[in-house]
Amino acid sequence: MKRYFYNIWETITTLMIGLGVTFGHLLRIRKGNVTLQYPEERWPQPQREIGFNLDRYNVIRSRLHVDIDDCIGCLQCSRACPVDCIKIEFVKVDKGLDIGTTSNDTKKRLLVTRFDIDMTECCFCNLCTYPCPEDCIYMTGGPNSRKHPIDYEYSTYDRSDLIFRFSNVDPDQVARLTGQNELKVGGK
Amino acid sequence: MTITWLIEWVNDSWLGFLGLPGAFILAVIIAGLAIFGLVAVHAIVAVYVERKVAAFMQDRIGPMGQGPGLHAGKWGLLQTVADALKLLVKEDIIPAAADRKLFVLAPFILFLGAFIAFVALPFSESLVLADFNVGLFYILAVSSFGVIGLILAGWASNNKWSLYGAMRSAAQIISYEIPAAISLIAVILLVGSLNMQAITSAQSGTVWGILPNWFVFQNPFTFMAFFIYFIAGIAETNRTPFDIPEAESELVAGFHTEYSGMRWAFFFLSEYANMFIVCGVAVVVFLGGWQSPIPGLMTGRIWGLFWFMGKVVFLVLIMMWIRWTFPRLRVDQLMNVSWKVLLPLAFFNLFGAGIWSLWLD
Amino acid sequence: MGVNKTEEMVLNIGPQHPSTHGVLRLKVQTDGEIVTSVTPVIGYLHRCFEKHCENITYQQVIPFVDRCDYIASMNNDFGYVLAVEKLLGIEVPEKVEYIRVIMAEMNRIASHLLALGTFGLDVGAFTPFLYMFRDRERILDLFELTCGARLLYNYMWVGGLSHDIPVGFVEKTYEFLDYFEPQIDEYNNILTFNKIFIERTADVGILPVDVAINFGVTGPNLRGSGLRWDLRKDETYSIYDRFDFNVPVGQGIKGSVGDSWDRYWVRVEEMRECVKIIRQALDMMPRDGDVKAAVPKRIRPPQGAIYSRSETPRGELGFYILSDGKPKPFRLKMRSPAFTALSVLSEISQGWMISDVLAILGSLDIVLGEIDR
Numbered sequence: 001m002k003r004y005f006y007n008i009w010e011t012i013t014t015l016m017i018g019l020g021v022t023f024g025h026l027l028r029i030r031k032g033n034v035t036l037q038y039p040e041e042r043w044p045q046p047q048r049e050i051g052f053n054l055d056r057y058n059v060i061r062s063r064l065h066v067d068i069d070d071c072i073g074c075l076q077c078s079r080a081c082p083v084d085c086i087k088i089e090f091v092k093v094d095k096g097l098d099i100g101t102t103s104n105d106t107k108k109r110l111l112v113t114r115f116d117i118d119m120t121e122c123c124f125c126n127l128c129t130y131p132c133p134e135d136c137i138y139m140t141g142g143p144n145s146r147k148h149p150i151d152y153e154y155s156t157y158d159r160s161d162l163i164f165r166f167s168n169v170d171p172d173q174v175a176r177l178t179g180q181n182e183l184k185v186g187g188k
Numbered sequence: 189m190t191i192t193w194l195i196e197w198v199n200d201s202w203l204g205f206l207g208l209p210g211a212f213i214l215a216v217i218i219a220g221l222a223i224f225g226l227v228a229v230h231a232i233v234a235v236y237v238e239r240k241v242a243a244f245m246q247d248r249i250g251p252m253g254q255g256p257g258l259h260a261g262k263w264g265l266l267q268t269v270a271d272a273l274k275l276l277v278k279e280d281i282i283p284a285a286a287d288r289k290l291f292v293l294a295p296f297i298l299f300l301g302a303f304i305a306f307v308a309l310p311f312s313e314s315l316v317l318a319d320f321n322v323g324l325f326y327i328l329a330v331s332s333f334g335v336i337g338l339i340l341a342g343w344a345s346n347n348k349w350s351l352y353g354a355m356r357s358a359a360q361i362i363s364y365e366i367p368a369a370i371s372l373i374a375v376i377l378l379v380g381s382l383n384m385q386a387i388t389s390a391q392s393g394t395v396w397g398i399l400p401n402w403f404v405f406q407n408p409f410t411f412m413a414f415f416i417y418f419i420a421g422i423a424e425t426n427r428t429p430f431d432i433p434e435a436e437s438e439l440v441a442g443f444h445t446e447y448s449g450m451r452w453a454f455f456f457l458s459e460y461a462n463m464f465i466v467c468g469v470a471v472v473v474f475l476g477g478w479q480s481p482i483p484g485l486m487t488g489r490i491w492g493l494f495w496f497m498g499k500v501v502f503l504v505l506i507m508m509w510i511r512w513t514f515p516r517l518r519v520d521q522l523m524n525v526s527w528k529v530l531l532p533l534a535f536f537n538l539f540g541a542g543i544w545s546l547w548l549d
Numbered sequence: 550m551g552v553n554k555t556e557e558m559v560l561n562i563g564p565q566h567p568s569t570h571g572v573l574r575l576k577v578q579t580d581g582e583i584v585t586s587v588t589p590v591i592g593y594l595h596r597c598f599e600k601h602c603e604n605i606t607y608q609q610v611i612p613f614v615d616r617c618d619y620i621a622s623m624n625n626d627f628g629y630v631l632a633v634e635k636l637l638g639i640e641v642p643e644k645v646e647y648i649r650v651i652m653a654e655m656n657r658i659a660s661h662l663l664a665l666g667t668f669g670l671d672v673g674a675f676t677p678f679l680y681m682f683r684d685r686e687r688i689l690d691l692f693e694l695t696c697g698a699r700l701l702y703n704y705m706w707v708g709g710l711s712h713d714i715p716v717g718f719v720e721k722t723y724e725f726l727d728y729f730e731p732q733i734d735e736y737n738n739i740l741t742f743n744k745i746f747i748e749r750t751a752d753v754g755i756l757p758v759d760v761a762i763n764f765g766v767t768g769p770n771l772r773g774s775g776l777r778w779d780l781r782k783d784e785t786y787s788i789y790d791r792f793d794f795n796v797p798v799g800q801g802i803k804g805s806v807g808d809s810w811d812r813y814w815v816r817v818e819e820m821r822e823c824v825k826i827i828r829q830a831l832d833m834m835p836r837d838g839d840v841k842a843a844v845p846k847r848i849r850p851p852q853g854a855i856y857s858r859s860e861t862p863r864g865e866l867g868f869y870i871l872s873d874g875k876p877k878p879f880r881l882k883m884r885s886p887a888f889t890a891l892s893v894l895s896e897i898s899q900g901w902m903i904s905d906v907l908a909i910l911g912s913l914d915i916v917l918g919e920i921d922r
Contacts, residue, residue: 015744018743022512352582437672515745517745517748518748
């Protein structure tokens, strides 16, 4: 009998405490609100001051981007990728022909005819960005926003639009520089 | 404004050629449309308020669609209107294995139970559609009518979840009717009438000169009866913590798992209509109906309507508050609460109220 | 009940059901509301993790380990890199050890918050779930600050970390801990000591300690049954021996030892212990040092096998790696704690009601990504 009334009493008190908690939140909604009204407001982007003072830091994982002019076709990124979403093909340039240098003053020897990143396959592990000797593959935004602005919502109407083709070499150029029409395919 | 007044009004107007039967039908249609409008507006507003209240309690801000057009107005004010329109044009899916006739019928039966109870609610001094002398009894009787709709919906869906939901709700509503009714009898004993207006009028004046003479404050037994009735009322409307018939984490959506579009909206409509009825009865019986909280201040027809609606909305808000705070009970615990706690308390209450009324005489 | 035996009905809970925590299917045999047997059907999320690992390098395995227990990726990474480092014989720098412990414990809080929140959701309380998610978001913000990802971090590397902690991380973490500790009391007020919640969970789904040991249940589920077994204490790895913390066990405060409420309560108490550990680690952490100093250029372990285990929020996570001296593992076996937790479900949920089965499932805190792998 005592237990019966104690149970009722415990129910009433604990439920009242619970009601108090929610009512407190109801009153304090202006302070406690955590909703971000997405299209109008955006998440504050991490700024340089909070510690991305080293250029090698690459801590935004939004979308892979390649500065194709700097790519030397070393296939390091493609090898590092655990899901094989980076597809690179290149052709050897004939000896003596100059196809320019990268921003790190490395002489380019290979013409990258295909550099496709399938972002539908990408698992955003960031493993490809580390081995790159020219720092030309990176996730956009954050400390890299100087190179390429952040791309939060790279949504498209078509799935195939998420395959990013970075190579800007046209077949004529290939034929001119290599003296052959057949592409000699390297890489994966 | 009773139904007889409406019939006379129709009869006296240029529609008098319809004769008495025609006037009667027309008056009923007018009254029905008015109630339906009230129910629909209440559901739309209450869904919006519920979403906002829930959001604020959870540190969110709820529907906030901005800008012009149907998308929803500022502060998401038109959100539920947009939702209702969407539900109207949605495809109406009837499962192949369902019992077609009953499946179609069920939401309307459920809605009817809540709908016809509105007839006897006194909204203000003169605004009651049918001023029965058994008004309270009538409301209790017809509002348990809806459970047939629930069982039909669960059975006709031919879905195991729905069946479970239907069986649970049948057991639940039947067991919670009893403490609810018994707690109301405590008041009926004191008033000596089942007429809603008589019950309201019995609560005019003050207790101890400060509090209004409502039955919540009048004596300790009616005070307790109010809480018993309110808890049982929450259970009758299938809301958390007693929402086991539609428990979404157990039974997906319970009895309305298979429903979609407008039929599903009718379930929602009747849930909110039921809330209104339960709160309306609580207001009339325990909170003085259309009487002003400060006796003599702001009385009259319009103010009466205002006080009645204000009190109902207040109780509805408390229901929402409870819903967004508590977990859900289990089936057997739900029965325990009804049979082992509420019912003995209600009987004790009834006994006490009887002695109280004798002692007053 | 036994007398009024009715026709039994088979109820399929899942794979699409609001409270199966992923894509689990439970074949439930019911007699009215009473459940007579439960058969979990798993495999809907099978991704060939173990076979896949045989075809990728040791470093590339980490993103996949992340995806096994996606609620506590840091802890999974931690367990995996410990195993590979043991195989390689690498000593990692002091700072790396501290950062790893901080991250792992933060992720333990985040994981417990999700476990408790969804448990609340399973018994019908919606609001605590959102409070817990709100605080979990703050932890994820800290992770995002550190490594750019919010869920699948790929943060711990063999021999080091992918990034150093950013400037201001330590202060922000202290700030979070100060904010978080009072929040635990709020959860207790709204959910833990709520009578309805206690009624729903206390004395429900009692897991006796001998059954738990027989089934190989580990982690908070085992501790909820009253056995003080925590690998961080009993088989110290990394630098856990330097910290002062308790291992909470279920005591049957509201019911009997090993019920759902105890499993819940152990997680609540563990969050407080995590806060303690993080505070100590932040105080003791060396402020400078290269986190990549010990990262090997090529990971090519010698021939041999290793079994290494660590304590994740769900229990004992073991990695058995067989190396044939090539850059890819010859065989990798993962011992997942959630799998054993799920296997005990059919044992302890017989005779309870449908609602209880889902509450028990919630209290076991399973992650299907880890069970199916």
